[in-house]
Amino acid sequence: MTAMDPIxxxxxxGIASQRxxxxxxxxxxxxxxxxxxxxxxxxxxxPFRMETVSRYDGNGPAWYWNNISMNxxxxxxxxAPAHWITGRDVPNGTVDxxxxxxxxxxxxxxxxxxxxxxxxxxxxxxxxxxxxEARNGPIPPRHWILLRSDWSKRVGTVSYLNLREDGAHSPGxxxxxxxxxVHDRDCVGLGVETVGTDAGQAAxxxxxxxxxxxxxxxxxxGLQCLTNLDQLPxxxxxxxxxxxxxxxxxxxxxxxxxxxx
Amino acid sequence: MSREKRDPLAxxxxxxxxxxxxxxxxxxxxxxxxxxxxxxxxxxxxGAVTYPPxxxxxxxxxxxxxxxxxxxxxxxxxxxxxxxxxxxxxxxLPWRMGTVALDAGPVALAHLHAGLTAGDxxxxxxxxxxxxxxxxxxxxxxxxxDMSDRQWREFVVPVKDCTILVSDARGAIGRALVQALHAxxxxxxxxxxxxxxRIADLSDSLLGMERVQPxxxxxTDPVMVAECISKIPGPLDIVINTAxxxxxGGVSAxxxxxxQRRMLDVAVLGxxxxxxxxxxLLQGRPSAAFVDILSAQxxxxxxxxxxxxxxxxxRHALLxxxxxxxxxxxVRVLSVFTGPSDDEDHQSVPPPKVAPARLARxxxxxxxxxxxxxxxxxxxxxAMDRWLADPALYIRERNL
Numbered sequence: 001m002t003a004m005d006p007i008x009x010x011x012x013x014g015i016a017s018q019r020x021x022x023x024x025x026x027x028x029x030x031x032x033x034x035x036x037x038x039x040x041x042x043x044x045x046x047p048f049r050m051e052t053v054s055r056y057d058g059n060g061p062a063w064y065w066n067n068i069s070m071n072x073x074x075x076x077x078x079x080a081p082a083h084w085i086t087g088r089d090v091p092n093g094t095v096d097x098x099x100x101x102x103x104x105x106x107x108x109x110x111x112x113x114x115x116x117x118x119x120x121x122x123x124x125x126x127x128x129x130x131x132x133e134a135r136n137g138p139i140p141p142r143h144w145i146l147l148r149s150d151w152s153k154r155v156g157t158v159s160y161l162n163l164r165e166d167g168a169h170s171p172g173x174x175x176x177x178x179x180x181x182v183h184d185r186d187c188v189g190l191g192v193e194t195v196g197t198d199a200g201q202a203a204x205x206x207x208x209x210x211x212x213x214x215x216x217x218x219x220x221x222g223l224q225c226l227t228n229l230d231q232l233p234x235x236x237x238x239x240x241x242x243x244x245x246x247x248x249x250x251x252x253x254x255x256x257x258x259x260x261x
Numbered sequence: 262m263s264r265e266k267r268d269p270l271a272x273x274x275x276x277x278x279x280x281x282x283x284x285x286x287x288x289x290x291x292x293x294x295x296x297x298x299x300x301x302x303x304x305x306x307x308g309a310v311t312y313p314p315x316x317x318x319x320x321x322x323x324x325x326x327x328x329x330x331x332x333x334x335x336x337x338x339x340x341x342x343x344x345x346x347x348x349x350x351x352x353x354l355p356w357r358m359g360t361v362a363l364d365a366g367p368v369a370l371a372h373l374h375a376g377l378t379a380g381d382x383x384x385x386x387x388x389x390x391x392x393x394x395x396x397x398x399x400x401x402x403x404x405x406x407d408m409s410d411r412q413w414r415e416f417v418v419p420v421k422d423c424t425i426l427v428s429d430a431r432g433a434i435g436r437a438l439v440q441a442l443h444a445x446x447x448x449x450x451x452x453x454x455x456x457x458x459r460i461a462d463l464s465d466s467l468l469g470m471e472r473v474q475p476x477x478x479x480x481t482d483p484v485m486v487a488e489c490i491s492k493i494p495g496p497l498d499i500v501i502n503t504a505x506x507x508x509x510g511g512v513s514a515x516x517x518x519x520x521q522r523r524m525l526d527v528a529v530l531g532x533x534x535x536x537x538x539x540x541x542l543l544q545g546r547p548s549a550a551f552v553d554i555l556s557a558q559x560x561x562x563x564x565x566x567x568x569x570x571x572x573x574x575x576r577h578a579l580l581x582x583x584x585x586x587x588x589x590x591x592v593r594v595l596s597v598f599t600g601p602s603d604d605e606d607h608q609s610v611p612p613p614k615v616a617p618a619r620l621a622r623x624x625x626x627x628x629x630x631x632x633x634x635x636x637x638x639x640x641x642x643x644a645m646d647r648w649l650a651d652p653a654l655y656i657r658e659r660n661l
């Protein structure tokens with residue numbers, strides 16, 4: 001028996017024939033890619049750093065390699081449940097223990113780009129999602145929810161972090177939306193283009209940081225700093241997001257791709 | 262200011278420095294000259310003051326001690342050197358020197374400011390030449406030196422019309438420095454801004470001034486350092502390292518290691534990254550300098566700021582090595598010691614504190630008087646005095 005199972009063979013043939021497109025949802029990991037900024041009383045996220053060990057020179061005449069360093073939450077990255085206090089006791093909550101089946105899930109793409117362009121503090125609510133479902137159809141279970149805000153188009157400008165004297169300003173969900181997505185739609189996780197799954201001002205919500213709190217408390221995941229979500233359909237894309245297997249890690253930079261027709 | 266333009270086909274001009282070999286006594290004089298002092302040796306036994314530096318009193322073979330003296334002098338004779346076999350002076354000819362009768366006693370050979378003639382009253386300065394050795398320079402008494410004087414410029418680092426990189430223009434010291442350099446006529450000021458950028462940066466009036474170029478710069482990132490250097494238009498004359506991360510904490514307790522590591526990265530490796538990227542450019546310039554601001558905590562440690570003081574001490578050590586490396590190139594490496602600055606970094610420290618604007622002024626003075634080591638503010642002056650007098654005692658006093 002040397003033949004591949006027809007399901008896998010179909011996938012391979014779909015990619016080979018370019019009937020399936022692989023869309024890279026990852027921003028380039030570079031030293032100047034912004035990282036989340038917390039109030040100064042808290043520890044800070046380290047940006048990506050790279051120092052060359054050798055580049056075909058005296059330190060390695062035939063080879064090129066670098067030492068790299070970063071936070072687990074630098075660049076396009078994955079949040080495991082243990083990242084948040086609500087997820088501290090979730091089984092398999094650290095990044096090394098996430099089941100491999102969870103690295104591959106279909107996705108629903110919700111377009112909030114128009115709203116985010118009009119209001120940099122746009123809040124995604126349950127009411128917005130109800131209306132979205134009425135227009136697009138119900139969100140199926142066990143899907144990634146990807147929020148297309150077009151925020152990734154701001155990468156490289158000061159308006160990506162959008163830091164003002166009263167903190168960062170960027171769109172995100174409130175608690176009603178998160179409870180609906182987690183409990184009523186059984187989502188796998190939330191993927192966003194901004195630097196955090198929560199809105200820039202979400203620390204000041206009545207229920208602070210609801211995306212982190214509700215997602216991780218229920219064993220769901222986060223994906224941040226995604227890009228190219230504008231190339232995906234509302235339904236039907238398959239997301240592959242495989243974090244590094246860091247022992248006891250709370251998250252990890254990763255390469256995220258989507259397969260779509 | 263019109264930027265300096267050069268013939269691209271012209272062979273690179275090699276820069277030389279004054280001859281370096283000196284006696285141990287002369288090095289002792291240079292170490293004091295580096296701090297802006299005017300010192301001569303006096304005999305403990307017969308009281309005679311002597312110059313040039315010697316190992317014993319030339320009159321009675323008694324023991325010699327260094328002491329500060331008045332700077333007054335009278336020019337006795339003047340001569341113009343038109344021929345020299347020395348590579349450095351060949352490039353500077355003609356060169357005026359003269360004999361001066363120091364008010365302290367000895368007659369000495371000195372470099373002369375333009376216009377000084379025999380019989381004039383002079384004010385002496387003990388300068389470091391480009392090779393780092395002490396040299397007497399006579400200025401017209403009671404007058405400010407003319408910064409356009411060709412011979413004086415060989416001993417100082419003029420700021421006017423220069424291109425200057427300020428590594429951190431976000432902190433209070435860096436902002437005051439950009440302001441002061443701008444007022445002093447710097448030709449182009451490159452103002453490093455550590456990420457993250459704020460929306461407010463876009464409308465910052467200081468960064469928006471003419472001749473000021475804001476640029477992202479974080480010394481912990483070698484790529485950003487290289488890109489910053491690559492974006493400086495024209496040649497770079499002066500680098501002033503204002504980057505620092507100040508955090509409290511001890512060794513056995515209260516030291517947040519994530520913060521301490523970043524602090525050391527900025528202070529120690531950050532300095533090395535900035536030096537490695539900029540020193541090759543500075544070496545090609547006729548009058549270049551690298552200035553680093555050091556906390557006086559570098560001298561003796563500080564229990565309340567243990568990691569920070571360790572970083573400052575490490576930088577103090579690195580600057581000695583860097584200075585040695587630059588001796589043959591003529592690039593001056595200046596250390597400016599300060600006490601706690603009056604900014605958000607030192608909220609927990611009681612006065613006296615150094616106003617950032619004062620520190621900025623003193624940095625420009627250090628450059629324009631060629632002073633290798635400066636101490637700004639009462640805390641740093643007192644620290645240096647006590648450390649020079651009895652380092653072991655000072656370390657105990659600071660860390661009781």
